Structure formats: structure tokens, C-alpha cells
Amino acid sequence: MNPADSDNRSTSVSATSRTVLTGSDIERVLTRIAHEIIEANKGTKDLVLLGIPTRGYPLAQRLGQRIAAADPTVDLESLVGQLDVTMYRDDLRHGTSRTPSPTRIPAQGLDDQVVVLVDDVLFSGRTIRAALDALADIGRPRTVRLAVLVDRGHRQLPIRADHVGKNLPTALSEKVQVRLAETDQSDGTPITDVVIEGGA
Amino acid sequence: MKHLLSTYDLSRADALRILDVTEEMAAVGTREVKKLPALRGRTVATLFFEDSTRTRISFEAAAKRLSADVINFAAKGSSVSKGESLKDTAQTLEAIGAEAVVIRHGASGAADRLAQTDWISAAVVNAGDGTHEHPTQALLDAFTLRQHWARVHGVDPTGTDLSGMNVVIVGDVLHSRVARSNLWLLNTLGAHVTFVAPPTLLPVGIGNWPCTISYDLDEALATGPDAVMMLRVQAERMNAAYFPSTAEYSRRWGFDDARLSALDERGLEDTIILHPGPMNRGLEISAGAADSPRAVVLQQVSNGVAVRMAVLYLLLSGDH
Numbered sequence: 001m002n003p004a005d006s007d008n009r010s011t012s013v014s015a016t017s018r019t020v021l022t023g024s025d026i027e028r029v030l031t032r033i034a035h036e037i038i039e040a041n042k043g044t045k046d047l048v049l050l051g052i053p054t055r056g057y058p059l060a061q062r063l064g065q066r067i068a069a070a071d072p073t074v075d076l077e078s079l080v081g082q083l084d085v086t087m088y089r090d091d092l093r094h095g096t097s098r099t100p101s102p103t104r105i106p107a108q109g110l111d112d113q114v115v116v117l118v119d120d121v122l123f124s125g126r127t128i129r130a131a132l133d134a135l136a137d138i139g140r141p142r143t144v145r146l147a148v149l150v151d152r153g154h155r156q157l158p159i160r161a162d163h164v165g166k167n168l169p170t171a172l173s174e175k176v177q178v179r180l181a182e183t184d185q186s187d188g189t190p191i192t193d194v195v196i197e198g199g200a
Numbered sequence: 201m202k203h204l205l206s207t208y209d210l211s212r213a214d215a216l217r218i219l220d221v222t223e224e225m226a227a228v229g230t231r232e233v234k235k236l237p238a239l240r241g242r243t244v245a246t247l248f249f250e251d252s253t254r255t256r257i258s259f260e261a262a263a264k265r266l267s268a269d270v271i272n273f274a275a276k277g278s279s280v281s282k283g284e285s286l287k288d289t290a291q292t293l294e295a296i297g298a299e300a301v302v303i304r305h306g307a308s309g310a311a312d313r314l315a316q317t318d319w320i321s322a323a324v325v326n327a328g329d330g331t332h333e334h335p336t337q338a339l340l341d342a343f344t345l346r347q348h349w350a351r352v353h354g355v356d357p358t359g360t361d362l363s364g365m366n367v368v369i370v371g372d373v374l375h376s377r378v379a380r381s382n383l384w385l386l387n388t389l390g391a392h393v394t395f396v397a398p399p400t401l402l403p404v405g406i407g408n409w410p411c412t413i414s415y416d417l418d419e420a421l422a423t424g425p426d427a428v429m430m431l432r433v434q435a436e437r438m439n440a441a442y443f444p445s446t447a448e449y450s451r452r453w454g455f456d457d458a459r460l461s462a463l464d465e466r467g468l469e470d471t472i473i474l475h476p477g478p479m480n481r482g483l484e485i486s487a488g489a490a491d492s493p494r495a496v497v498l499q500q501v502s503n504g505v506a507v508r509m510a511v512l513y514l515l516l517s518g519d520h
Contacts, residue, residue, distance in 0.1 A: 087237065087238040087266075088236070088238075092238055093517065093518075096518045097513065097514050098517075099217060099221055099224075100221060100224040102358075103227065138232075
């Protein structure tokens with residue numbers, strides 16, 4: 001067994017884990033979502049993609065690159081931003097205190113824009129609830145949509161995604177782990193995949 | 201982190217974490233809605249046994265920007281004048297619901313006393329205790345210095361320290377908690393500190409501190425410091441003559457217009473001037489220097505709010 005083999009996931013995750021989306025699956029899914037976003041918006045006018053740290057931001061960048069490829073008039077700088085939701089979370093009293101990440105809003109602001117929030121996994125919906133609160137403090141978008149790579153269910157709030165990479169029915173005891181080359185390099189080997197760990 | 205009492209025992213990692221969180225808090229200050237809901241429903245009490253303008257309003261603004269409720273307590277006009285003790289005052293504030301107590305006291309160690317005893321369970325922030333420490337002032341100075349240092353080097357300040365920076369701190373080191381807190385913190389962050397003062401205004405045992413001592417301001421400025429921090433001459437703490445006259449102090453240790461132009465002549469265009477305030481214009485700093493583009497005094501004040509937001513956020517969020 002060669003531990004440097006990037007296809008061999010068992011070296012970095014537990015024995016009970018299984019890969020549900022490989023790197024190329026993610027690429028395909030993001031291309032589809034990028035086109036869905038253009039379609040839903042009837043073009044790229046007034047479009048802003050806001051990634052939620054940590055993994056939502058690189059996903060928003062990847063989506064932005066695809067949208068820019070489909071429409072060369074798009075300026076990537078004014079299309080993609082980052083929205084930190086740490087200070088808007090409802091669990092700040094519990095767990096360890098988190099260090100907020102920077103919020104970067106494109107220069108044109110959010111007023112009257114069509115904002116697409118981008119995150120890796122949609123689970124309880126609490127992160128998105130926090131993101132909606134954070135958005136309200138920064139501007140007044142015309143429409144807010146939600147794009148996620150994986151929807152694993154178990155919502156605790158009335159929130160649903162407009163664009164979903166993969167609907168993934170899970171048990172509460174399972175963990176969904178999204179690993180991207182931008183954020184989760186291990187031993188210098190780029191990984192891009194979605195794995196499910198644990199479960200009964 | 202449960203309390204913030206001094207910078208002496210603040211680790212490099214904790215200091216950088218506070219400065220990095222400050223970076224994000226400062227960004228909130230530039231937004232239209234300068235408010236975060238992070239501490240909604242929490243109560244912060246400011247307990248001030250000594251007068252203060254900027255520190256108290258800075259903490260109050262910080263707590264309010266995080267949506268906390270603030271109870272302001274000033275010893276003047278309170279039951280302290282009827283003989284109420286620190287313990288009773290603090291316990292009263294906690295009974296009212298304070299989860300963090302920001303204390304300024306004339307006695308060195310008052311904040312430690314509040315934190316180490318079982319009088320109250322609230323988080324304690326030292327906002328200046330006697331001639332001991334003033335950690336949030338040192339943190340806001342370090343944050344201001346880091347912004348400057350990163351700009352000079354053209355890097356993103358987040359995560360960086362002050363390695364290689366030369367900071368000259370001038371004036372009443374003996375009575376200055378700001379000087380002490382700054383020395384420990386700047387040392388932790390890798391900066392080199394030089395104290396410049398009349399020998400009478402240096403504490404006993406300063407030879408063991410991790411700094412260089414000089415009695416001559418011009419000599420210290422000739423070394424080309426990256427930042428000069430002027431300390432306030434604390435007339436209210438001086439019950440004896442520490443220097444012959446204010447005119448002589450001003451001439452030898454004041455940052456006057458001549459020293460300001462000397463910086464220009466030496467080509468030190470990146471040297472900045474800090475002052476913790478309130479400034480005695482004409483004594484330790486001339487109006488020309490205080491109002492020059494090198495002076496970052498107001499930047500320090502606005503950074504103070506961001507630093508205090510970061511400290512209150514880190515103390516009041518998460519389990520302890």
C-alpha cells in the first residue's frame with residue numbers, strides 16, 4: 001500500500017468511512033450549479049456569490065470561475081465575496097470561542113443585488129440563519145439564494161437550498177466531511193472529495 | 201482565557217489571537233451597521249475607581265457594538281464614599297447580572313484580587329491597576345504598531361508579529377502601567393523596546409527587564425526607531441520632585457518640534473508617534489508633533505474599541 005497514493009482514502013479517514021463524491025464528481029456538480037445559477041438569474045447581471053468560510057469560499061470561487069467562463073463579461077472580483085457568520089451564530093456561549101474570518105464584500109455592495117450564499121454542507125440550517133442575519137447588517141439584497149454542495153437533511157429551521165450538488169440522506173450519527181484542495185491539503189497531497197464517516 | 205489581567209503572562213499565541221480577532225472587529229467599525237449580535241443578552245459592568253475618559257467610553261462602545269448591556273459604575277458619587285468595599289461593590293454588580301467586570305483601580309493588583317478570590321465568578325478585565333498594568337492599552341498599541349509594520353513591509357497584518365521592530369518609550373516609566381504592559385507584550389511579539397527617561401522616573405530593578413535604557417532622547421532617536429511612544433507626565437501620582445522643572449523636562453524628554461524635524465532630516469519617514477492620552481501638550485509632546493501626520497493618537501483610540509471588542513468577545517463566548 002502506498003500511503004502517498006491520493007486515491008487511497010483509507011490512509012486518512014477511518015475504516016468506516018466511504019467516499020460519496022470524488023474530485024471529478026465535485027467538478028461536474030459545480031459546473032451544473034454554475035449553469036443553474038445563470039439560468040435562475042437569467043444571466044449574470046447583479047449577481048454576487050458569497051462563500052461562507054471555511055469551505056464555502058473556495059466553492060464560491062470555483063463557481064465564480066465557471067460563471068466567468070460561461071460569460072466573459074463577468075468580473076470575478078465583483079462576483080465573488082466571503083461572508084463570515086461567526087458573530088451571528090446562536091451557539092457562541094457553547095464550545096470554544098471561534099476566531100472570525102474576514103468578510104469581503106465586492107465593491108458594488110449588496111444593495112439590490114442577487115446574492116447566492118455558497119456553503120459546503122447544509123445540515124441544521126443554523127449557519128444559513130446566521131448568514132441571513134449577517135447579510136441584513138451589510139446591505140439589502142434584492143434576492144438571496146442558497147447553493148450547497150451537499151444537503152444531508154436534518155433541518156432544524158425552515159430553510160432549503162435553491163441549488164444542491166447532491167442530496168445525501170444521512171443518519172444523525174454520521175458525519176459528512178467535505179475536503180477541498182484549497183483548505184484540506186494533507187501531507188502536501190491535494191484532496192477533493194466528500195466522505196461520510198461513522199454511522200450505525 | 202477566563203480573565204485579562206496583564207500582558208506579562210499573555211502567551212504569543214493568545215496575543216496574536218486577540219490581535220487577529222481585533223482585525224475583524226475593526227472591519228465592523230467601517231460598516232454602516234456597526235453592531236454585532238455576539239453578546240446579546242449579556243451584561244458588562246465597568247467598575248471605575250479612577251477617572252478616565254477614553255478607556256471607559258471605549259469599553260462601553262465595545263460592549264455596545266457587541267450588543268451587550270452595559271452598567272457603568274464610577275466610584276465618585278457611589279456608596280464607595282460611604283465606605284463600601286471592593287468586594288461588596290463587585291458582588292452587587294454581579295447580583296445585578298454582570299458577566300464581565302472591567303475594573304480600573306488605583307491599587308496595583310486590584311484586578312488580580314477580584315479574579316483570584318471567589319468573590320465573583322464574572323470574567324475580569326484589568327483596565328488599569330495602579331502602576332502595575334493596563335493590558336488593553338498595550339494590545340491596542342501593539343495592534344496599531346502591527347498595522348503600521350505590516351504596511352511598511354507590504355504584508356497582510358493577520359497572523360504576523362512585530363519581529364525586528366524598534367520601539368522607543370519615553371517618559372514617566374516609574375508611574376506608567378502603560379509602559380510596563382507594553383514592554384511585556386512588545387517583547388512577546390518580538391519587538392525591541394528602549395526606555396528613555398530621567399533616572400528619577402525609572403523603577404528600581406529595571407536593569408533586569410528585557411529592554412534597553414537610555415537617559416537621552418536625542419541619542420535614542422538617532423538610532424532610527426520605527427515608533428516613538430510618548431508617556432504622559434503623571435503629575436497626580438508625583439508627590440515629590442522627580443525633575444527640576446517642567447521646562448527642563450520638556451527640553452530634554454519632550455517630543456518637540458525640533459525633534460520632529462530631526463526625524464524628517466534623518467529620512468525616517470516611516471517613524472510614527474504614539475501617545476496613550478490624555479496628552480499634556482507642550483510638556484511631553486508639542487502641538488506640532490501631536491498634530492503631525494506621524495502621530496497615530498486618534499488611530500490608537502479607534503483601535504482601542506476594536507481591541508476591547510475582541511477581548512470581551514473572547515472572554516464571554518465559549519465554555520469556561
